[in-house]
Amino acid sequence: MKTYQLEAVSGNARAATIETEHGEIKTPIFMPVGTRASVKSLWQEDLEELNAQIILGNTYHLYLRPGHELIEKMGGLHKWMTWKKPILTDSGGFQVFSLSDLNKVSEEGVKFQSHIDGSYHMLSPEKSMEIQKALGSDIVMIFDECPKLPATKERLRESMELTLRWAKRCKDYELKPHQSLFSIIQGGLHEDLRQECMERLMELDFPGYALGGLSVGEKNEEMVSFLNSFTPKMPENKPRYLMGVGKPLDILNGIRAGIDMFDCVLPTRNARNGQFLTTHGPLNIKKQRFIADSLPPDIECDCKVCRRYSRSYIRHLYNVGEYLAGQLVSFHNIYFYLKLVEKAREAIFKDKFDEYYKEFYKNYTSQRWK
Secondary structure (H helix, E strand, C coil): CEEEEEEEEEEEEEEEEEEECCCEECCCCEEEEEECCCCCCCCHHHHHHCEEEEEEEEEEHHHHCCCCCHHHHHCCHHHCCCCCCCEECCCCHHHHHHCCEEEEEECCCCHHHHHHHHCEEEHHHHHHHHHHHHCCCCCCEECCCCCCCCCCCCHHHHHHHHHHHHHHHHCCCCCCCEEEEEECCCCCCCCHHHHHHHHHHCCCCEEEECCCCCCCCCHHHHHHHHHHHHHHCCCCCCEEECCEEEEHHHHHHHHHHHCCCCEECCCHHHHCEEEEEEECEEECCCCCHHHCCCCCCCCCCCCCHHHCCCHHHHHHHHHHHCHHHHHHHHHHHHHHHHHHHHHHHHHHHCHHHHCCCCCCCHHCCCCCCC
């Protein structure tokens, strides 16, 4: 990351430009998730057409298959997957804790068992940095511990302290010149722990700060309340990233609190189950009532899917198991997310974000498709 330029505010909502070696990122921004070097169901040409500005890769999955050495040999993740714009890679920590039933945490790192073949591996802060350096992503995430929830405050403090020690080791690892290392603030819903964690990370002077460990079981209103209270305290002149969140209204609430960057698998995961995310809320295209419906999936959307295809036709594709069904809904859902943040950015520049928020919220919760 070369620079972060804050350009406009509307309440706590922010619009900025992040400059990287592989191009600019206009925030607030949603980042499609390409776990295994592919955003599910979509071509890179689709992502370019959608004007996705940055995508994610997953350290854990790419380490296990095909291996970071191979990707580096092939010229790095950008060249290998023919993606010219920015890439963010996560550290693998979340997957180690969520996908491996057998893992052992120590000061060194995490010994875990592969969900693919049962083989054992050690992922340490240094190993995570080695993998992400080989991948060549623009934004690298520190290796942090993700404790299972619910957890006591004492357990969360222990986890926070370990994450801070690991953060220092990540910071001491030399990455490629174009790579920027973002830290992750932990501490559950305990604002005092989060504050302490953030202040100690700020002493290490990271170029960006992320919030991890949210949307993992707590009530939605608890997360929103925490974001509204804590986010404005985060460094004003650095990117703010909310990891793994989430639903359209979660993103809108995050922007309202002052978050810049978001990612989530939801738009493509839900697409594979036949759920369109629309102006008036989720629409399950597989429902019987759409069998002879000639309307587009979202009557207020101008994406190429909604301009051309009917609910009836897409429902048929799901019923007969055609792969095109998931492709069409994935394209629309990513378009929907990118339009959400694009319009939020426009509203921030006009200092009318609150009006945009209220209109979007009213429409999305109208339950028109229930």
